[in-house]
Amino acid sequence: MTTSRLTDSQRVVVTGLGATTPLGGDVASTWSAMLAGQSGVKVLTEDWVDMLPVQIAAPVAVDPSEVLPVPQIKRMDRSGQFALIAAREAWSDAGTPEVDPERMGVVIASGIGGVTTLLAAYDTLKERGARRVLPMTVPMLMPNGPAAVVGLELSARAGVHTPVSACSSGAEAIAYAVDMIRSGRADVVTAGGTEAAIHALPLAGFAAMQALSTRNDEPERASRPYDKGRDGFVLGEGAGVVVLETLEHARARGAKVYAEVAGTGISADAHHIAQPDPVGAGASRAMAQAVRSAGATPADVRHINAHATSTPVGDLAEVQAIRRALGDATDGVCVSSTKSVTGHLLGAAGAVEAIATILAIHDRKAPPTANLEDLDDDVSLDVVRGEPRELPDGELLALNNSFGFGGHNVAVAFRTVEQ
Amino acid sequence: MAASEQEILEGLAEIVNEETGIPAGDVQPDKSFTDDLDIDSLSMMTIVVNAEEKFGVRIPDDDVKGLSTVGDAVSYIQKASA
Numbered sequence: 001m002t003t004s005r006l007t008d009s010q011r012v013v014v015t016g017l018g019a020t021t022p023l024g025g026d027v028a029s030t031w032s033a034m035l036a037g038q039s040g041v042k043v044l045t046e047d048w049v050d051m052l053p054v055q056i057a058a059p060v061a062v063d064p065s066e067v068l069p070v071p072q073i074k075r076m077d078r079s080g081q082f083a084l085i086a087a088r089e090a091w092s093d094a095g096t097p098e099v100d101p102e103r104m105g106v107v108i109a110s111g112i113g114g115v116t117t118l119l120a121a122y123d124t125l126k127e128r129g130a131r132r133v134l135p136m137t138v139p140m141l142m143p144n145g146p147a148a149v150v151g152l153e154l155s156a157r158a159g160v161h162t163p164v165s166a167c168s169s170g171a172e173a174i175a176y177a178v179d180m181i182r183s184g185r186a187d188v189v190t191a192g193g194t195e196a197a198i199h200a201l202p203l204a205g206f207a208a209m210q211a212l213s214t215r216n217d218e219p220e221r222a223s224r225p226y227d228k229g230r231d232g233f234v235l236g237e238g239a240g241v242v243v244l245e246t247l248e249h250a251r252a253r254g255a256k257v258y259a260e261v262a263g264t265g266i267s268a269d270a271h272h273i274a275q276p277d278p279v280g281a282g283a284s285r286a287m288a289q290a291v292r293s294a295g296a297t298p299a300d301v302r303h304i305n306a307h308a309t310s311t312p313v314g315d316l317a318e319v320q321a322i323r324r325a326l327g328d329a330t331d332g333v334c335v336s337s338t339k340s341v342t343g344h345l346l347g348a349a350g351a352v353e354a355i356a357t358i359l360a361i362h363d364r365k366a367p368p369t370a371n372l373e374d375l376d377d378d379v380s381l382d383v384v385r386g387e388p389r390e391l392p393d394g395e396l397l398a399l400n401n402s403f404g405f406g407g408h409n410v411a412v413a414f415r416t417v418e419q
Numbered sequence: 420m421a422a423s424e425q426e427i428l429e430g431l432a433e434i435v436n437e438e439t440g441i442p443a444g445d446v447q448p449d450k451s452f453t454d455d456l457d458i459d460s461l462s463m464m465t466i467v468v469n470a471e472e473k474f475g476v477r478i479p480d481d482d483v484k485g486l487s488t489v490g491d492a493v494s495y496i497q498k499a500s501a
């Protein structure tokens with residue numbers, strides 16, 4: 001068993017969780033659906049769907065219009081609305097800490113930014129002219145918009161940031177937040193990711209890459225990581241946000257602590273703009289770095305919330321990467337892909353799955369991978385299926401993997417904290 | 420027939436309410452858009468464009484600067500649509 005090499009003023013812990021996802025409008029409903037293996041994937045009913053080969057996606061379970069007042073909705077892209085809802089839950093869950101605004105940071109990532117705002121504004125421009133383009137168009141479409149919205153809400157003045165690294169953006173936000181705290185720039189950082197890209201254009205683009213499942217007649221069974229019958233990912237939307245602070249800061253204010261962000265690892269493939277390195281070299285370096293920076297060894301890892309999006313190539317590249325990073329210790333690790341129920345939330349994925357990883361070690365239950373009926377012969381992993389897997393007593397270390405188009409790899413190691 | 424001053428006030432109050440959430444009853448002729456109603460320039464431009472559409476008038480950007488109170492806007496729209 002490892003012990004942290006860091007002092008309480010250097011150890012960064014998670015004290016608040018917030019989410020709005022295809023499974024629920026908050027963390028509790030999202031987590032219980034993950035444990036139950038309930039899918040959030042649906043047949044789309046928008047009028048543009050008929051022109052697309054892919055007619056399924058995973059929209060949020062609770063639309064922001066049910067939560068936020070209309071004037072606020074009008075001034076924010078949907079991705080900003082998700083981020084605000086998740087950040088409010090996380091901040092409240094953290095006990096609305098009293099923090100000097102100049103010591104408070106925000107890092108909210110997005111993979112694509114305000115794409116539905118951009119496309120709607122272009123329709124307005126073409127159909128009704130320049131004068132009808134809303135003055136809020138630019139603040140709504142900019143990818144840092146959601147981070148700025150959350151920064152305004154919390155009056156965060158230590159820095160507001162938006163990492164953009166496709167599907168690893170949400171995880172990179174958490175890694176960046178840890179760096180902000182450890183480097184002394186902030187005492188408390190609200191971090192996560194958001195995405196709202198369920199629209200004809202992104203769907204058509206991903207479909208053109210052959211990246212999406214076309215199992216239109218069986219939406220709930222379409223996202224099936226590691227299964228022989230997987231045929232691509234399902235596009236999801238939503239946001240996940242966590243509140244991070246030093247263990248010293250959390251203890252001083254008597255906050256509850258979910259877990260420690262024990263280590264982070266970031267690497268790049270420099271292999272291909274959209275294909276993963278087939279042997280997973282870059283991804284394995286990110287995982288190894290996360291374990292090493294946690295002061296741990298591969299044998300300490302008990303659980304991985306995998307990136308596993310349900311694409312034929314990507315899932316297998318990650319299997320290679322896990323084996324390369326953990327070696328024989330891989331056999332002692334249970335692996336889950338919660339994308340089997342949420343779909344792929346792109347820039348929010350790493351944040352929502354960080355929450356799933358944190359709760360897995362906190363509640364000692366790894367969620368099942370839904371729709372795994374016929375395990376791919378090349379997946380040499382202990383994949384959790386059917387029921388949640390009980391995790392053992394004692395200190396637990398878990399990894400959350402996120403990889404993005406562009407060859408971005410991020411792994412974050414979470415560890416249980418003695419209360 | 421052009422709208423009456425009261426009709427314009429009510430229509431404008433509705434637009435302001437939709438854009439900002441300010442209760443329509445608070446949108447009175449003596450109120451300043453910036454000092455009393457706390458409406459920023461971005462919301463003001465959206466209100467202007469929506470008012471143009473609703474009342475069938477054109478309010479050039481240079482003229483918007485002269486509309487400091489709700490009453491100024493009501494009179495402007497009434498004149499422009501007369």
